[in-house]
Amino acid sequence: MSTTPPMVAQSGGRDDVPAATESTDGSIPTNPTSHDRKGTWLAAVFLAPALLLLLVMVLYPIVFSLVRSLYDAPGSSFLGFGNYVSLFTDGNTLTALKNNVIWMVVAPTLVTALGLMFAVLTERISWVTVFKTLVFMPMAVSFLASGVIFRLVYDEEPDRGLANAMLVAVHDTFAPSSSYPGGRPGDPDAFPAADDGTITSAESVSTGSTVPIPLLAVSPDDVPAAATVAEEAAEPGSDSAISGTVWLDFTLGGGGEPDVVDETEKGLPGMEVEAVQDGKVVGSTTTSANGTFTVSGLAPGDYELRLPAANFAAPYNGVTWLGPNLITPAIIAAYIWIYAGFAMVLIAAGMAAIPRDALEAARMDGATEWQVFRRVTMPLLAPVLVVVFVTLVINVLKVFDLVFIIAPGSVQPDANVLALQMWKVSFGGGQDQGLGSAIGVFLLLLVIPAMVFNIRRFKKEQ
C-alpha cells in the first residue's frame, strides 16, 4: 500500500517538473522543446478515453442527478429543494439515515479491528495459508449469495436457522424443554389456565375425591410412546388422598366427547400434579402411564389442585434475529464475515512492509511483545489502518444487497439504509426518481469527505 504507484507518478509529475525548476533557480524555463509538446499531445491522446468515460459515466450522471433532484416524480415541474425537505421529514429516510450512521461507526471499526487481529495471528501461526484462505474466502462469494446464506443462518425456525439451532441446543442442554408444550385445559371453567400456563382447579377439591383433568392442544407427537389408554382413576380410598386422571381429551379423527375419557384417548404420563393449600404446595405426584394420579399424605381438608406451568412451557425457540430490534446488528455481522478477510489481507501486507530491524531493535532493547506491537508495529501500521478504515466507510455507505436480501419484508423498514431507500423510492415501488435523485445527491455528499481524505493521502504518499 505504501509504495508509490508508478502510473500516477507519471501523470502527476508532468506539471511538477517545470514548477520545480522555476523555484530552484528562479529562471523562466526556455521554450518547451518539440519533444515536450509532442509529449503533451501524446498524454492527451492517452487520457482522452478515460476522460471521456469519466465525463459520460460519472460527471454527466452526477450533474443529471443534481438537476433531476430539483424536479417532481414525473420530472415535469420544478420543486426547488422540495425533495430535500421531504428527504429530511420522511420517517423512512430518517430511519435509513440513522441506520447508516450505525453502519458507518460500527462496521468499519469492527472489520478493521478484526482484520488487525487476524493479521497479527497470521504472523504467529504455522498454517498461515489455510487460515488466510479461509478468512478471505467470503470475499469471493457475491453479496447476494452471502445474503441468502445469512438469511438462512438467521432463520427463526431452529430446524432451518443455524444460529437458533445452536442457541436451542445449548439452552436445552441446561434447561430441558417441557413434556407437553402448548397444552391447555379442556374444561377451562373447572380448570382455568393462568397467563403463564399454570392450570389450577377453580373450586377447591376435598380429600377423598376423584378429579378428571382433561387437557387439549397437546401434539400427538408429544405424547410419549409409553402412554396407555387413559382410565378413570379409582377412588383414593382414604381421607388423606386425592386421585384423578390427566388425559388428552381429543379423539384422533374426531368424535370424542368433551370432558369424558373416551375409548382411545391416551393418558398423559409424567405430568406434575400439586396439591396446594394457602398458597403452599403440600403434596405432589406425577401421573402414571394411563394418566392417573394419587396425591397422598394430605391432611383431610380442601385443596387446590394445580398443574404447574413447567409441564406446558413452550419450547425455547431461540432469538428473533431478523426482528425489528436485532436486524441491523445481524446484517452488520454478515458484513463483517465478508470483509474481515479483505482487511486482514491489506493489513498483513502492511505488516510485511514494516522493517524487521525496527522490531528487532525494540526487542533487543528489552521491549515485551505487547510493547513492540503497541509502540512499534501500530505506529508504523497506522497509515494502512486508516486507509482500510476509510475504504470501508465508503463501502459501507453504499451497502444495499445485504439489507435487501437478509431483512424480511416486514422488517425492511427497520433495517433500511440510504442506498436501499434510494432504490425503493426511485424504482422499487415509489417511482419518484426526483426524490431518489435527492437521496443519491445526499449520499454523494456523505461520501465526498471520505473521498477527499483518501485522495489527499494518496497525494501525500507520492
Added chain:
Amino acid sequence: MKTTRRRVTHLAIGAAAMALVVSGCGGSDSSSDDTADDPTSESSLPDLEGESIEVAAVWTGAEQKTFEKVLAGFSDATGAEVKYTSTGDDIATVLGTKIKGGQPPDVAMLPQPGLLAQFAESGDIQPVNEDVAAAVDENYAAIWKDLASNGSDQYGVWIDASNKSTVWYNQMLFDDAGIEAPTTWDEFVASAQTLSDSGVQIPVSLGGADGWTLTDWFENVYLRTAGADMYDQLTTHEIPWTDPSVTTALETLAELWGEETLVGDSGTALQTDFTGSVTNVFDADAQSAVVYEGGFVAGVINDATDFTVGEDANFFEFPAVDDSEPSVVGGGDVAVQFTDSEVSQAFLTYLASPEAAAAMVSTGSFTSANQNLDSSAYPDETSKALGEAIVEAGENFRFDMSDLAPSAFGGTVGAGEWKDLQDFLADPSDVEGAQESLEANAAKAFK
C-alpha cells in the same frame, strides 16, 4: 401474470435458499393428455391462408408451450401463420419500446387491466369488432367484458384467469382432527380451533413477511363482507379506507389474526415468507394445517414439498362470510390488438372460444373463466376445481385490488398497504389505527 411473477421472484429467494428450484409461475406441473378439443370444429373463422400474425406475451418455458397449443389451434383452423414472441416479465417496457419503434406486435397478452387502460388512452390498441364482442358475450360473464373495456369500447378478450381465493390444507391433520373443509368463515374459525385442540400448534400459517399475502387475505374478506360494488369503489379509492366497510372486514380478519392459539405468535408470522408459510403446512411433522393463497400454491407444494396436490394436500374455496355469494379474487391475461386487421380480429374471436380455452387449460398451468368450456378439458381435479370456482363466481370475480393500486401503495415492500397490514397483524386490536394509516398512505399514492 405480473403479480404471479412478482411473487415468484420473492418465492425464488426463499426457494433458492432451500436449494430448491421453483419452476414456472404457479399451476401444477402434473403431466396430462392433450384433451383439447379439435379446434377445426370452429366453423365461424374465415380462411386466412397466407396471412400471418405476431403475438407477444410474458410466457416462457412450460407456459409458452401451453400457449403455443392455443396458437396451433388457430393455425389449424384458419391456415394463418402465428409467430410468438416472449417479452419476458416486463411486458409494459417491451411493448412501449416496440410501439415507439413503430413495430408493435399484432396482438399482445396484458397481465393488468391498468395496462389495457393505458394503451387504450394512448390510442395504441384498437377496439374489437362485433364478432369478438359477440363471442365474449356468449362465453364469458359480463364482468370480463367490463374488465376488457375502457370507456364504452371493448378492447380485448381475457384468455385465462387465476384464482386467488383458495385455502390449502394438510389432509392428514384435518383427518386427525376429524374435520371437513369449512364453507363459512365461522366454520373456518371453528375448524382452526378444533385443529388447535387436536394439538396443531399454529393451525393457520401466515406468510406475514411478504406483505402481499396479507393484502390477498384482506381482499378476499373485504369482497365477501362489503360486496363487489364496494370492492370496486375501494379499489379506485372512491371511498376512503376509514369507511365502516373496511372496519367490518378488518374486524372479521381479527377474529382469526387476533387469536394466538389459531395463528401463533404474530412476531413469528411476520418472519415467515410465503414459501415458508406453505412448507410449514406441508411437512412430515407439520405444526400448521392451513395456509391461504392463490392457485399457485399448488406449484410450491409440488416443487418444494413431498406432498401431492389432490391427495394429501387439498384446497377449499375461501369461506363465505355471512352468507356471501361465491366470489373469487384473482388475476388473468387479456389479449388486445395493436393492429386492426381481419386476422387479428379472427384471432381474438378464436381466443374467446371454448376450444381455445380448452387448449389453454389442457396442461394444468392455466385456468379459464370461459363458462362454455367443458371442464373435462382440465387435466386434473385441482385445476378443474380452481377453474370451476371462477366460472361459478361469475359476476363476483374481482381483480386483485392491490395490483390495481399505484405500486407505492399496493406493491412496495415495507410500505403502503403491505406494511400497514403487517402492522395490523402485529396488533389486530387496533383496527382504527390500521384504517387511519391505510387511508393516509392511500391518499398519498392516489393523488
